[in-house]
Amino acid sequence: MKKQLLTLPLLLGLTTQAFAGEAVNTFQHEANVNFGTDTDHFEDGVWNLDYRFYFKPVENNNAPQALAGFLAQSSYLGGMYAQANAYDDPVRYTVDGRYVMDSNWFIGANYLYLDVDQEDFIAVPRDEDQTGYGINFGYYFNDSSEVAIYYQYQGNSDSWSLITEEVVDFDLDNNLYGAHIRTYFPLQSTTGLDLKAQIEYGKLESSSVIASRSIESRYKNDTTQVSLSADWYITPAWSVGAGYSWFNSDAKSQLPTTENTVSTYSYDDSINLFSLSTKYWWQISNSFAANFAGIKRFSDEDTADDFLIGIGVNARF
Numbered sequence: 001m002k003k004q005l006l007t008l009p010l011l012l013g014l015t016t017q018a019f020a021g022e023a024v025n026t027f028q029h030e031a032n033v034n035f036g037t038d039t040d041h042f043e044d045g046v047w048n049l050d051y052r053f054y055f056k057p058v059e060n061n062n063a064p065q066a067l068a069g070f071l072a073q074s075s076y077l078g079g080m081y082a083q084a085n086a087y088d089d090p091v092r093y094t095v096d097g098r099y100v101m102d103s104n105w106f107i108g109a110n111y112l113y114l115d116v117d118q119e120d121f122i123a124v125p126r127d128e129d130q131t132g133y134g135i136n137f138g139y140y141f142n143d144s145s146e147v148a149i150y151y152q153y154q155g156n157s158d159s160w161s162l163i164t165e166e167v168v169d170f171d172l173d174n175n176l177y178g179a180h181i182r183t184y185f186p187l188q189s190t191t192g193l194d195l196k197a198q199i200e201y202g203k204l205e206s207s208s209v210i211a212s213r214s215i216e217s218r219y220k221n222d223t224t225q226v227s228l229s230a231d232w233y234i235t236p237a238w239s240v241g242a243g244y245s246w247f248n249s250d251a252k253s254q255l256p257t258t259e260n261t262v263s264t265y266s267y268d269d270s271i272n273l274f275s276l277s278t279k280y281w282w283q284i285s286n287s288f289a290a291n292f293a294g295i296k297r298f299s300d301e302d303t304a305d306d307f308l309i310g311i312g313v314n315a316r317f
Contacts, residue, residue: 026057027287027316030069034312044085048312052078058316063144064191064233065281065289067184068316073140075100091115096134104140109133112154130156130172145183152176172206191233194241198227221251231279238280245273274298281314289314 030052037045055075058068069076075098082092096110114130132155138148154174159167180198187193202223209216224247231241248270255263277295284290295308 026059028054028057029315029317030054030058031315032312034310036308036310038306038308040306046085047083048080049082050078050080052076062191062236063184063186064194064236064239065283066233066239066279067194070146070182071144071184073100073104073106073143073146075106089116098136100140106138106140106146106148108136110135110152114154128156128158128170130154130174132174142183144185145181147179147181149179150177152178166210166212169209169211170207172204174202174204176200176202191236194231194233194239196227196229198225200225200227215256216254217256218254219251220253221249223250224248229275231277237282239278241275241277241279243273243275243277245275247271247273272300287315287317289316 032048032050034048034050035045036048037043052069053076054069054072056072058072058074060068061071063071077097078095080092080094080096082094084090084092092112092114094110094112096108098106098108100106110133112132112134114132116128116130132153134150134152136148136150138146140146152175154176156170156172159169178198178200180196182194182196185193185195200223202221202225204221204223205219207216207218225245227243227245229241229243231239233239249267251267253265255265257263275295275297277293279293280291282290282292291310291312291314293308293310295310297306297308299305
């Protein structure tokens with residue numbers, strides 16, 4: 001379960017971009033089709049389609065094309081569709097945007113809908129789809145650096161009937177608070193360094209209640225994650241990177257028993273994750289490119305030792 005929690009967000013965000021060849025001088029539209037997975041469960045990957053419109057033209061320069069959107073510091077609107085082939089086959093729809101002020105402060109927001117294909121053997125088909133929203137606020141403190149704080153919510157509230165016609169009330173609330181700082185340093189002998197530090201705190205709570213029988217089950221999980229990463233662009237086409245994450249999960253579940261008592265189970269553990277990565281971008285034509293990323297993860301537990309890969313196609317015009 002812990003491996004799934006750590007892997008799915010990474011696969012959703014596994015986008016690989018580096019630079020080679022000639023590209024369009026400026027663009028305002030960008031679209032990507034990506035596939036991310038791990039070699040142990042290749043068929044359980046995530047397909048990701050996203051689009052972004054920038055309010056002002058984004059200029060190509062000597063910096064890596066992977067960082068064009070980040071370095072543009074431009075207002076934008078965008079959307080994403082993601083289809084996972086595991087974890088109850090969820091489909092995720094997201095719309096998002098950011099407004100950048102003349103003072104270099106920015107504010108962004110997003111709305112998401114998660115369509116979960118869940119079947120229950122003891123109940124009629126139930127609605128476990130989730131909706132959510134998020135907001136971020138930050139500042140560009142130079143031409144290639146930003147600091148930001150953000151909040152993300154995702155949840156569900158629904159009722160369904162068992163085959164005994166008893167009603168189950170279900171609630172899920174998932175709150176995430178975070179902050180990050182990111183900066184890019186151009187170098188003389190090689191292209192540059194992309195550095196990022198991030199901290200996140202998550203609080204997930206769920207409950208299932210059968211009021212007619214006074215049966216109630218609850219689950220709580222408080223998580224903390226601290227991450228550091230560095231990508232070294234040896235050439236504009238190729239980068240290698242390293243990362244470290246500390247992840248702590250403090251979970252507690254309360255389940256009813258057949259004796260009408262409540263059993264409590266607790267889990268509190270931390271894991272250290274290390275990663276090595278490489279990324280490459282192949283500019284096929286002025287507007288189209290293909291990209292690749294490989295990430296090898298190591299941990300002090302075997303649950304997260306795996307090799308992640310991402311492949312994609314990019315269009316800018």
